[in-house]
Amino acid sequence: MSEIHWIRWIDGDAEHTARWHSETGMPAPRRVVVADDRMNASTAHRLACEGTALLWRGDYHQARQLLRAMGRRVDRKTPTAAPSAVPSPTAAFHLQRRASGHRARVLGRLLVPLDADHTLALRRAPDVRAACAEAYGPPLPTPSVVSLRELLGVLGAYQWRAKGVDVPALGARIHPHYGVFSPVRGEYVDLVAQAPLPGPAAHGGPAYDLGTGTGVLAAVLARRGIRHVVATDNNPRAVACARANVSRLGLTGQVEIATGGDLFPPGRAALVVCNPPWLPAKPNSALEQGVYDPKGAMLHAFLTGLAEHLLPGGEGWLIMSDLAEHLGLRAPGELGGAITAAGLHVAARIDTRPHHPRAADPADPLHAARAAEVTSLWRLTAGPPEGSPAAPPPGPVRSPAPGS
Structure with a gap:
């Protein structure tokens, strides 16, 4: 069990304490003052910038309005550099x-x-008990204090979990749990749904899905006829989420969800699929681990371990965006060099363009990089084919996936 932290505040003449809870890893505030409907946004923003936390005791909807007003003040005071003043995409990032x-x-x-x-x-607060239980676990015997911003995220995740995300490649919906990366960017799912299966996998598998998250890629592989898919993840929330989705889709006879510290399960497979976090940077919280992979650790673990986990004639499918290259977080050619160094060969590469809204938003500070982004499925084999060089081809060897 993680260490329990407490916060203290004075209300009237009495001192109060409560358990501090933060899923984002935000440290317990050292100074807390009580605030209510009389607090204006300017004062709240000033206190918060100075490091003082505001424990709200007023109306719930008024608190949400105050949070939005504070956000507008933060945005106005955030320094922005003119495009000519930003030395590189890396600096912009x-x-x-x-x-x-x-x-x-x-x-x-x-x-x-x-x-x-x-x-x-x-006052006028909604019933948040079910949403909090799904995100935080069973209630504890003591009251707690949480960030309103985080609680709104919990409520939003609860609605997403109930509604689900439509996945056309499955003809069904995937229901993401709180803290599990949601498959809202469907282009990478489409790549896995459309890429030609290697011979052994086309005859039933087995296949591995590494870092399965919601289980969406494992489900796609099962629907494509692979009889046994082992999906792994070291995040307990992801394991529970994947199991629930696999069960809902009626695929428990084909998909096995495994947990543990090792990226690869024991043995070899006809197909190994990995969609690691795309940006080699440090996440600011546990909730960002689906996007940021410090120093590309998961990517390199997949590449260096792939050959010994492939059956003869099998393939490893690496799904990666080149956003890191456009941002200067990974050097051009670095990924190809890592593939070669791992003793792997690129049999083919399928490219597609992302179609999420931020790629078309010129107000996004990273718009130029996002507009140029390409998502690729690299079909990797163990070693070069006979009579061919070891180096991977410099560009895609297939046309973009249909519908990209």
Whole structure:
């Protein structure tokens, strides 16, 4: 069990304490003052910027309005460099990360109280008990305090889990749990649905799906006829999420969800699929681990371990975006060099363009990189074919996937 942290505040003449809870890893605030409907946004923003947390005791909807007003003040005061003043896409990325981190810290200092049973103890507050139980686990015997911003994320995730995300490649919906990367960017799922299966996999498998998350890629492989898919993840939330989705889709007879510290399960497979986090940078919280992979650790673990886990004639499918290259976080050719160094050969590469809204948003600080982004499925084999060089081809050897 993780260490319990407590926060203290004075209300009237009495001192109060409560358990501090943060899924993002935000440290317990050292100074807390009570705030209510009389608090204006300018004062709240100033106090939060100074490091003081505000424990809200007023109306729930007023708290949400205050949070939005604080956000507008943060955005207005965030320094922005003119395009000519930004020396590189890498600098733009780090500026955006710093601004995002500052925004999260300031807005995260507006706090709300939860009773021991996860009841939100505010006037006109919704019933958040089910959403909190799914995100935080069973109630503990003591009240707690959480960031309102985080709680709104919990409520949003609860709605996404109930509604699900439509996955055309499955003809069904996937239901992401809180803290599990959601398959809202469907282009990588389409690549796995359309790429030609290697011979052994086309005859039934087996296949591995590494870092399965919601289980969406494992489900796609099973629907394509692979009789046994082993899907792994070291995140307990992802394991529970994948099992629930696989069960809902009626695929428990084909898909086995495994947990553990090793990326690869024991043995060899006809097909090994890996969709690691695409950006080699440090996540600011546990919730960002689906996007950021420090120093590309998961990517390199997949490449260096792939050959010894492939059956003869099998393939490893690496699904990667080149956004890191456009941002200067990974050098051009670095990925190809890592593939060669691992003793692997690129049998083919299928490219597609992302179609998420941010790729077409010129107001996004990283718009130029996102607009140029390509998502690729690299078909890797163990060693070069006879009579061919070991180096991977410099570009795609297949046309973009249909519908890209």
